[in-house]
Amino acid sequence: MHRRVFLSSMLGLLGTSAAVAGLSGCAGGDASAAAKGTGTEPLATAVPAGTSLKIASFQNTQQLQFRLAKLPALPFTVSDWVNIGAGPDVINAFRAKSLDLANNAGIPPIQAHYQGFDAKIVAIDITRKPNYLFATKPGSDIRTVEGFRGRRLAFSQGQAQGVVLLRALRRAGLKYDEVKLVPLTSNQFLTALQSGQVDVAPLANSQVPAYLKQYGPRGAHTITTEVVDLLNLLWAPRSVLNDPAKAAAVAAYIPQWAKGLVWAYEHPDVWDEEFYVKTQNLTTAQARSITALTNKPLFPARWDEAIAWEQETADLLADGGFVKRFDVSSLFDHRFEALAAKAVPEEYRR
Helix, strand or coil, rough: CCCHHHHHHHHHHHHHHHHHHHHCCCCCCCCHHHHHCCCCCCCCCCCCCEEEEEEEEEEHHHHHHHHHHHCCCCCEEEEECCCCCCCHHHHHHCCCCCCEEEEEHHHHHHHHHHHHCCEEEEEEEEECCCCCCCCCCCCCCCCHEEEECCCCEECCCCCHHHHHHHHHHHCCCCCCCCCCECCHHHHHHHHHHHHHHEEEEEEEECCCHHHHHHHHHCCCCEECCCCCCCEEEEEEEHHHHHCHHHHHHHHHHHHHHHHHHHHHHHCCHHHHHHHHHCCCCHHHHHHHHHHHHHCCCCCCCCCCHHHHHHHHHHHHHCCCCCCCCCCCCHCCCCHHHCHHCCCCHHHHHH
């Protein structure tokens, strides 16, 4: 699919005004804020009184982890825990200044850069196992990625699911013009599968049990690959990181974020019950099938592998004409590089 055609389609999905603003470069975005600071000033050793952040917490995951792990109170005010997770939605919230810090995969920062919005990665969690499975529509005869040829595939350019699909196609030796990429956002994937709008969509591991329970008897199934989306990260607008008080608050949040992920990994039975069963309405068996696929959190003290992976991802998108080629090293704020690793035991650093 040609990049201009794809982006024209996305205007209707993301909202015309927001998408046009994203495609207009830095004007009206984060350019003026970026000019006020370099983002290289040393981080403050303490968070100034009165500092607050608006933090993304999709389905209240972060608050629940912090509470269950009994982590110390944050040394700043969270003025809003924003129930938001999808990359395009996060970028729009950053633009609207309704969000200061978010948790996403590797592709949203690339998409934000392409749209002219200046934001930086401040923490990295490496994922080694696949977070997504390819699910078919009911009654599908597709059994392998090679079988995607000529089929309609749900594709979100600005989200992790999109890159997982592109990587799977590349491994299978399929070119983009050999499939039909249907532009959707991830929250539309289930409906598109159910209605037969698409033949295949990448679903998060947590979505698969409920989907198969409902549509498995009608011939829906999954296709497993070894394709991973390596990066689970925290990122923030440069305007936030140029504010010394807010940057200090971000630095204070990163260790708590890392400890919360480690706690959930080490207490799967509690997490299954408190999150998946009580808040996601899954059965205990379904919850356990999800946590069995959970990645062990890994917080590297150096980001070399993450930068290389992000560059490969950006190049993959550029090869398809979805973004322009650029050096992704500009996306990382190295002042925060070692903070997550220092907060966790050695076994969670490698």
